[in-house]
Amino acid sequence: xxEIAAPxxxxxxxxxVSKSYGRFRAVDEVSLTVEPxxxxxxxxxxxxxxxxLLGMVGGRIAADxxxxxxxxxxxxxxxxxxxxxxxxFQDYALFPHLSVLENVGFGxxxxxxxxxxxxxxxxxxxEIVGLAALADRAVAQLSGGQRQRVAxxxxxxxxxxxxxxxxxxxxxxxQIRGRLQEELARLLRSLHVTALLVTHDQEEAFTMADRIxxxxxxxxxQFGPPGExxxxxxxxxxxxxxxxxxxxxxxxxxxxxxxxxxxxxGAQVTARSRRQPTATARLLLRPEQVAVGPAGSRPAPTWxxxxxxxxxxxxxxxxxxxxxxxxxxxxxxxxxPGLAPGQAVDCTVTSGEPVVL
Amino acid sequence: MRREFHWFPAAVTGLMLVYSLLxxxxxxxxxxxxxxxxxxxxxxxxxxxxxxxxxxxxxxxSLLASVGIAAAVMVLATVIGTMFAFFVVRAAVPFKRLLxxxxxxxxxxxxxxxxxGLQVTFVEAGxxxxxxxxxxxxxxxxxxxxxxxxxxxxxxxxxVLDAAARDLGxxxxxxxxxxxxxxxxxxxxxxxxxxxxxxxxxxAIAFFTGRGVNSLPMLIYSLQRNGLPPTVLAxxxxxxxxVAVAALAVLPxxxxxxxxxx
Numbered sequence: 086x087x088e089i090a091a092p093x094x095x096x097x098x099x100x101x102v103s104k105s106y107g108r109f110r111a112v113d114e115v116s117l118t119v120e121p122x123x124x125x126x127x128x129x130x131x132x133x134x135x136x137x138l139l140g141m142v143g144g145r146i147a148a149d150x151x152x153x154x155x156x157x158x159x160x161x162x163x164x165x166x167x168x169x170x171x172x173x174f175q176d177y178a179l180f181p182h183l184s185v186l187e188n189v190g191f192g193x194x195x196x197x198x199x200x201x202x203x204x205x206x207x208x209x210x211x212e213i214v215g216l217a218a219l220a221d222r223a224v225a226q227l228s229g230g231q232r233q234r235v236a237x238x239x240x241x242x243x244x245x246x247x248x249x250x251x252x253x254x255x256x257x258x259x260q261i262r263g264r265l266q267e268e269l270a271r272l273l274r275s276l277h278v279t280a281l282l283v284t285h286d287q288e289e290a291f292t293m294a295d296r297i298x299x300x301x302x303x304x305x306x307q308f309g310p311p312g313e314x315x316x317x318x319x320x321x322x323x324x325x326x327x328x329x330x331x332x333x334x335x336x337x338x339x340x341x342x343x344x345x346x347x348x349x350x351g352a353q354v355t356a357r358s359r360r361q362p363t364a365t366a367r368l369l370l371r372p373e374q375v376a377v378g379p380a381g382s383r384p385a386p387t388w389x390x391x392x393x394x395x396x397x398x399x400x401x402x403x404x405x406x407x408x409x410x411x412x413x414x415x416x417x418x419x420x421x422p423g424l425a426p427g428q429a430v431d432c433t434v435t436s437g438e439p440v441v442l
Numbered sequence: 443m444r445r446e447f448h449w450f451p452a453a454v455t456g457l458m459l460v461y462s463l464l465x466x467x468x469x470x471x472x473x474x475x476x477x478x479x480x481x482x483x484x485x486x487x488x489x490x491x492x493x494x495x496x497x498x499x500x501x502x503x504s505l506l507a508s509v510g511i512a513a514a515v516m517v518l519a520t521v522i523g524t525m526f527a528f529f530v531v532r533a534a535v536p537f538k539r540l541l542x543x544x545x546x547x548x549x550x551x552x553x554x555x556x557x558x559g560l561q562v563t564f565v566e567a568g569x570x571x572x573x574x575x576x577x578x579x580x581x582x583x584x585x586x587x588x589x590x591x592x593x594x595x596x597x598x599x600x601x602v603l604d605a606a607a608r609d610l611g612x613x614x615x616x617x618x619x620x621x622x623x624x625x626x627x628x629x630x631x632x633x634x635x636x637x638x639x640x641x642x643x644x645x646a647i648a649f650f651t652g653r654g655v656n657s658l659p660m661l662i663y664s665l666q667r668n669g670l671p672p673t674v675l676a677x678x679x680x681x682x683x684x685v686a687v688a689a690l691a692v693l694p695x696x697x698x699x700x701x702x703x704x
Binding site: 239 | 602605606612616621625627
């Protein structure tokens with residue numbers, strides 16, 4: 086990979102932006118910031134408003150309210166060609182009548198760069214994405230992964246203040262996708278690009294992004310680093326949308342407000358909470374927070390005398406379902422389960438890890 | 443991939459070839475026949491009728507008039523027809539289907555009726571009948587054909603391509619010039635050639651709305667008033683050859699257009 090001197094990406098501020106279609110609020114007062122050189126993923130199911138939000142940053146969709154600033158300057162009301170942002174579109178939108186090189190050079194040419202210089206810069210971009218050998222090919226002759234890289238090179242060639250990526254790898258096979266996720270993230274980081282990435286694929290967001298904004302029903306549910314979203318979700322939607330786990334009902338029996346103790350299925354569980362917990366609460370137990378062993382094998386089990394309801398051996402891990410007095414709790418272990426369904430088991434919940442939702 | 447031979451399509455193709463080539467073959471054959479009477483057996487071989495045709499000074503003038511009219515029609519009908527295609531495919535206005543249908547009326551109205559109607563209209567409007575009115579009439583006649591040719595690729599056109607061009611810094615006009623029109627170009631080109639040929643071959647509108655305009659079809663019409671002289675056959679053979687060459691240039695484009703890219 087060649088290093089080139091590219092200007093560092095700009096900061097992006099999205100400030101209480103809203104957009105309605107008729108009575109449907111597609112984006113509802115969403116605020117988030119992307120620091121220069123940071124990769125932020127907007128993660129959400131389809132219809133969550135994430136693509137609408139991206140369209141507003143790109144100037145393709147007019148915001149009803151709020152402000153969007155790139156490098157501190159408002160871009161609201163500007164036409165797309167005046168906004169210092171470039172987009173990698175979902176289906177790449179490569180120009181079918183132009184060669185690979187002409188596609189990558191397009192943005193430079195329309196910005197008035199001389200032909201020879203634009204060609205040299207485009208070729209440089211193609212080298213960075215490893216496609217210099219295909220410069221003269223027609224777009225139709227490329228594979229999906231190659232098209233994706235041409236689309237990325239085309240957007241990066243204009244050195245955008247902010248790079249917008251709309252499900253950039255969504256159209257690719259699973260196997261290529263995993264490899265390209267890391268490759269693309271490495272490329273963006275090496276060029277210090279500020280990137281806003283829209284995806285419905287949790288793995289893509291977690292692999293590529295520094296911070297993730299989870300959207301649901303037009304609202305921003307939570308914005309933070311991937312690990313925080315997983316281990317300390319702020320809402321029940323984030324808890325269930327990201328990863329597996331069990332949500333159980335608990336009754337407050339003690340502890341302080343930050344680490345309250347709840348009674349869950351007859352045992353005491355120490356949780357953690359962002360706000361003053363109420364007398365009853367819903368708690369999130371991630372599978373890896375629940376350790377399962379044969380009855381009597383653990384020194385101080387949270388629950389003893391449970392029954393193993395199901396065990397699925399996936400090879401590297403085993404997914405267990407434990408029946409705790411009628412409450413089904415998911416757990417996960419490394420390697421073979423070593424337990425048979427129907428067997429009596431004990432469970433230990435890691436103290437302080439379950440989250441009050 | 444190995445293609446199997448199917449007798450039915452082959453037979454149909456053969457019949458079609460006979461059907462469409464027979465009249466052309468007949469008049470081409472008789473255009474080289476010395477006798478001015480159209481009856482077998484042929485009496486010999488001559489290019490005398492062609493010489494006589496070339497000697498007739500009116501042919502050159504008519505050819506010039508026809509090419510001039512067809513060229514003007516091609517330009518106007520292509521511009522208007524392409525814009526109308528954008529209206530039909532992209533516009534969001536009430537009663538669009540009705541408006542589009544009205545625009546396509548010249549496709550279904552018999553050309554003679556259209557020609558007569560145009561004559562009355564032009565006269566009532568006080569327009570002097572001449573080259574201008576013939577061009578105007580041909581534009582009305584040829585425009586919907588151009589529109590049909592452009593509509594096909596426009597329906598397949600991915601509007602995200604325009605968004606991508608704008609996103610990369612191209613203004614609306616640059617986007618049209620560098621992205622939209624080049625991608626639609628095969629359709630526009632076919633439409634333009636079709637408009638040229640339609641005008642070049644058209645007789646009724648020229649007859650009704652073009653006083654003193656002696657386009658080629660008009661000339662043939664006047665030549666055959668006292669029976670059909672073999673010079674007309676010679677002309678027919680020549681012009682068919684010219685049109686066939688032009689059509690062979692258009693046909694591959696049309697096929698590609700109907701099949702879509704790849």
